[in-house]
Amino acid sequence: MVKLKSNDDKEFEVEEAAVIQSEMIKNMIEDGCATSVIPLPNIDSKTLIKVIEYLNKHINMGKAAETGEEDDLKEFDEQFVNMGWEELFDVIMAANYLNIHELMELCCQSAADRLKNKSVRAVREMLKITNDLTEEEEQEIINDAPWAFEGPEIDDTVN
Amino acid sequence: MISNDNATSSDSLYVDEYGVIKVSFTHCWSSERCTKPYRPLSSKNTIETEASSSESAQLIASNNDFLIEILLHLPTRCLLRLQTVSKQWLSIISSPQFRCLHTRRNARSSTSTIGLFLCQNPTFNFLSLRQEDFSAMSMMNERFSSIRKGKIICHVNSCNGLFCLDIKLSDGKREFYVYNLTTGKYRLIPQPDTIDEPHLVKTMNLAFDPEKPEDYHAVCVWLSVSGNQLRFAVYSLSTGVWRHSTECYDCNEYGGVDLCYYYGVFWNGAVHWVSQTAPFLRFEIGNCAFRSMPTTPIVEGQWHRNIEYFGESGGHLHLIDLNPHPSMQFDILELEVNYSGWFVKYHVNLDFLPNLYPVMVNQEVNPPEEYAYSNVFSTICFLEDEKDKAMLLLSLPGKIILYNLGNRMIKELADVKPASFRLFIDGARYDGFEIPNCRCISAIERSINLIYSTCNLTIREFVAKRVFPSSKETTKYDVAVWHKAAIGKLLWNTCAKKDKLWVQWVYCYKMEGIEIYLWDVPKKASWVIQKILQATKYFHKAGIDVNDVAGMETFSTKQLYINLRGQFPKVHWRKLVCNNMGLPRWIFILRLAILGRLLSWIGIVRDPKEWNEEISWTVTYARESSHKAEVYRMLLAATIYHVRRERNSRVFHSKRHASVHIIRHIIQEVHVKAAMKHRTAH
Numbered sequence: 001m002v003k004l005k006s007n008d009d010k011e012f013e014v015e016e017a018a019v020i021q022s023e024m025i026k027n028m029i030e031d032g033c034a035t036s037v038i039p040l041p042n043i044d045s046k047t048l049i050k051v052i053e054y055l056n057k058h059i060n061m062g063k064a065a066e067t068g069e070e071d072d073l074k075e076f077d078e079q080f081v082n083m084g085w086e087e088l089f090d091v092i093m094a095a096n097y098l099n100i101h102e103l104m105e106l107c108c109q110s111a112a113d114r115l116k117n118k119s120v121r122a123v124r125e126m127l128k129i130t131n132d133l134t135e136e137e138e139q140e141i142i143n144d145a146p147w148a149f150e151g152p153e154i155d156d157t158v159n
Numbered sequence: 160m161i162s163n164d165n166a167t168s169s170d171s172l173y174v175d176e177y178g179v180i181k182v183s184f185t186h187c188w189s190s191e192r193c194t195k196p197y198r199p200l201s202s203k204n205t206i207e208t209e210a211s212s213s214e215s216a217q218l219i220a221s222n223n224d225f226l227i228e229i230l231l232h233l234p235t236r237c238l239l240r241l242q243t244v245s246k247q248w249l250s251i252i253s254s255p256q257f258r259c260l261h262t263r264r265n266a267r268s269s270t271s272t273i274g275l276f277l278c279q280n281p282t283f284n285f286l287s288l289r290q291e292d293f294s295a296m297s298m299m300n301e302r303f304s305s306i307r308k309g310k311i312i313c314h315v316n317s318c319n320g321l322f323c324l325d326i327k328l329s330d331g332k333r334e335f336y337v338y339n340l341t342t343g344k345y346r347l348i349p350q351p352d353t354i355d356e357p358h359l360v361k362t363m364n365l366a367f368d369p370e371k372p373e374d375y376h377a378v379c380v381w382l383s384v385s386g387n388q389l390r391f392a393v394y395s396l397s398t399g400v401w402r403h404s405t406e407c408y409d410c411n412e413y414g415g416v417d418l419c420y421y422y423g424v425f426w427n428g429a430v431h432w433v434s435q436t437a438p439f440l441r442f443e444i445g446n447c448a449f450r451s452m453p454t455t456p457i458v459e460g461q462w463h464r465n466i467e468y469f470g471e472s473g474g475h476l477h478l479i480d481l482n483p484h485p486s487m488q489f490d491i492l493e494l495e496v497n498y499s500g501w502f503v504k505y506h507v508n509l510d511f512l513p514n515l516y517p518v519m520v521n522q523e524v525n526p527p528e529e530y531a532y533s534n535v536f537s538t539i540c541f542l543e544d545e546k547d548k549a550m551l552l553l554s555l556p557g558k559i560i561l562y563n564l565g566n567r568m569i570k571e572l573a574d575v576k577p578a579s580f581r582l583f584i585d586g587a588r589y590d591g592f593e594i595p596n597c598r599c600i601s602a603i604e605r606s607i608n609l610i611y612s613t614c615n616l617t618i619r620e621f622v623a624k625r626v627f628p629s630s631k632e633t634t635k636y637d638v639a640v641w642h643k644a645a646i647g648k649l650l651w652n653t654c655a656k657k658d659k660l661w662v663q664w665v666y667c668y669k670m671e672g673i674e675i676y677l678w679d680v681p682k683k684a685s686w687v688i689q690k691i692l693q694a695t696k697y698f699h700k701a702g703i704d705v706n707d708v709a710g711m712e713t714f715s716t717k718q719l720y721i722n723l724r725g726q727f728p729k730v731h732w733r734k735l736v737c738n739n740m741g742l743p744r745w746i747f748i749l750r751l752a753i754l755g756r757l758l759s760w761i762g763i764v765r766d767p768k769e770w771n772e773e774i775s776w777t778v779t780y781a782r783e784s785s786h787k788a789e790v791y792r793m794l795l796a797a798t799i800y801h802v803r804r805e806r807n808s809r810v811f812h813s814k815r816h817a818s819v820h821i822i823r824h825i826i827q828e829v830h831v832k833a834a835m836k837h838r839t840a841h
Contacts, residue, residue, distance in 0.1 A: 023820065023823065024823070027823075027827065089225075092225060092228075092229075093225070096224075096225065096228075096819070099819065099820070099823060101817055101819075101820075104228065104819075108228050108229045108231075108232050109232050111229045111232075112229050112230070112231075112232030112233045113232075115229070115233060115237065115241070116233060116234070116237055117237070119240075120240060120241060120243050120244055123241060123244055124244055124245070129244055129245050129248075130245070131243075131244070131245055132245050132246050133243060133245065133246055133249065137249075138243045141239075141242050141243050141249070142243065144239075145239040145240075148236045148237075148239035148240040149240055154240075
């Protein structure tokens with residue numbers, strides 16, 4: 001068992017088999033630095049719970065493929081990323097910090113799926129980005145590839 | 160058998176400006192990506208997002224690394240649109256590095272062909288295989304016709320989403336353009352230089368591997384009129400250099416007039432051509448040379464093959480030979496990856512087709528010889544995706560259909576003219592569909608942008624870089640030359656220091672009293688002595704008169720060494736490699752890299768961009784012995800070492816590591832090394 005400590009001083013016990021999916025912790029364990037509690041100063045407990053949930057589910061990736069639990073895992077992944085933008089970004093940052101490749105992929109794909117068919121305005125709204133391009137610049141880009149800006153599938157709603 | 164599933168897709172009708180082609184979608188050829196369920200956020204989550212001003216969202220949105228990671232997952236079309244979100248997004252998405260990464264990433268994910276161009280001279284019409292691409296593609300098609308500006312496009316060929324346009328000018332000359340349909344950028348491929356004999360350019364073929372998007376080529380095949388030989392030249396679109404193959408294909412010897420008339424097929428680092436009569440040909444881009452390639456046999460009693468289709472799909476080369484007669488049963492051959500031979504991948508039986516489409520059947524009672532087919536069809540292309548879902552795109556009189564070899568379903572894609580049997584044979588079949596003008600464009604999403612990310616090199620820069628490389632700049636300590644200088648010193652010893660015991664010994668026993676000034680080497684002397692005496696030639700070389708040697712007061716090996724080696728200026732970057740705390744192998748690689756040899760050492764000719772600026776920056780800012788500078792130097796060495804190691808692991812072990820993983824590794828190693836230095840300092 002490995003003890004992880006979030007930035008709000010809560011400790012979590014995780015099985016070593018689960019936690020070594022994180023490259024960072026794996027390296028720490030290999031280097032023998034993980035004898036006591038591992039402090040994770042950039043991750044709050046809410047996010048850490050999410051990450052641990054993911055790690056526990058994905059504990060034996062290879063086995064799942066053999067026993068036909070792949071669909072189960074897929075379903076879990078789908079459920080897992082069903083969260084708010086903020087939460088998702090927290091998980092992305094945590095996954096990046098802990099260096100968990102699969103989780104990073106999963107979350108980035110989910111974020112990309114949300115942005116995929118959105119209009120520019122909707123994307124700005126969703127991510128709270130202010131437009132600092134001048135109108136001429138914007139028009140130039142649109143003229144460069146007009147076909148990217150039109151189409152029935154472009155969704156202008158923010159959700 | 161015909162799926163006319165109107166429930167899944169609404170019919171849409173498209174009549175082009177000429178009214179030639181009518182495309183009606185009676186199906187939905189949905190992609191995997193399309194069917195992936197999109198999960199809308201629950202209303203609770205929406206409230207949450209709006210309630211908090213989402214600190215981490217802003218953090219992510221303002222952090223390039225995370226943003227890039229997310230944007231890489233988006234399709235090209237979205238990216239082009241999202242460029243207008245903000246300046247930051249624009250700079251990320253339009254950067255060549257990002258585009259390279261995106262192209263490479265998508266090269267692995269999907270290999271599906273999204274549609275094809277039908278050539279009905281003089282117009283090109285796009286036929287989309289998927290409905291979702293339709294609106295986008297028809298707009299691309301408009302642009303496609305706008306770039307030719309009234310010129311005649313003779314041929315179009317595509318390679319993984321990039322186009323090569325063969326445009327005929329009004330004075331009969333031909334121009335070739337690379338054209339990126341996705342971005343609308345295009346570039347002229349210049350005529351091959353240094354051809355000073357009458358020639359005829361037969362084809363221009365693109366060789367673009369999405370795995371290596373920064374390095375792509377055009378292969379030009381030209382016929383030397385006097386020698387009746389086919390010659391080959393490769394143009395690198397990233398460096399702008401023509402390479403001419405020293406080999407040529409002799410048409411007198413092998414025949415094959417039709418060889419290279421059609422566009423070749425790029426696959427596996429080589430361009431492949433088939434011929435109806437001659438052996439097939441493979442031309443490797445990398446070493447600019449021919450290789451043999453398995454050829455299908457010509458049926459006995461015939462003098463030619465009847466190749467219906469030759470192309471690449473799903474990472475394999477496929478060939479359909481209809482000999483002896485255009486029958487409704489034929490084999491689809493696939494080439495073994497190791498070029499050991501062709502094997503039958505599918506056996507296709509289309510005997511049921513004429514029942515469904517009576518228009519295929521020849522109903523004339525006594526047709527003239529040239530129309531004496533019992534029924535006709537033409538294979539436009541064969542598509543196979545990763546999951547071995549195989550489809551044949553067939554053209555029948557008046558129809559284009561897609562036949563799924565797996566579930567034997569037929570989908571009608573388009574109605575085309577002409578509808579009559581005779582017209583099909585001498586009209587559409589030979590005019591429109593059969594010539595590889597309508598090669599499928601595969602996975603256009605791959606080629607987000609290559610053209611403006613590469614080759615802004617002017618001629619002057621090019622000459623400066625290629626013709627006068629800074630070869631004299633070297634810190635290399637030449638041991639062999641040093642040894643010669645050291646032997647020179649021994650010679651001086653024998654001349655100038657006759658009081659020394661070993662010199663006297665040499666004179667007594669080995670030279671038997673011969674005066675050394677005679678400079679002829681005694682045959683009886685031992686090998687060592689001979690070597691020493693032969694050292695006079697080194698003095699000659701260094702510009703020192705041998706007769707002066709004995710008169711020298713002192714002798715400096717270093718001076719002789721320098722004379723022998725020649726004077727080189729000290730390189731300005733010596734402080735980077737000397738006393739660098741990094742591991743020796745890092746420094747070795749760093750030195751190679753500074754010399755610009757690292758890439759050529761591993762067989763890459765192209766220069767890295769902005770490397771010199773990088774180095775001069777480092778030289779200016781990281782020369783002193785502050786800890787920061789020291790760490791930076793180590794980091795530089797470590798980074799280069801690890802990048803190279805990753806390259807090796809990809810090439811030799813076909814193992815990939817994520818960039819993040821490598822970066823972490825570098826940080827760890829540098830950390831450990833720096834910590835060691837810290838410890839020893841205290």
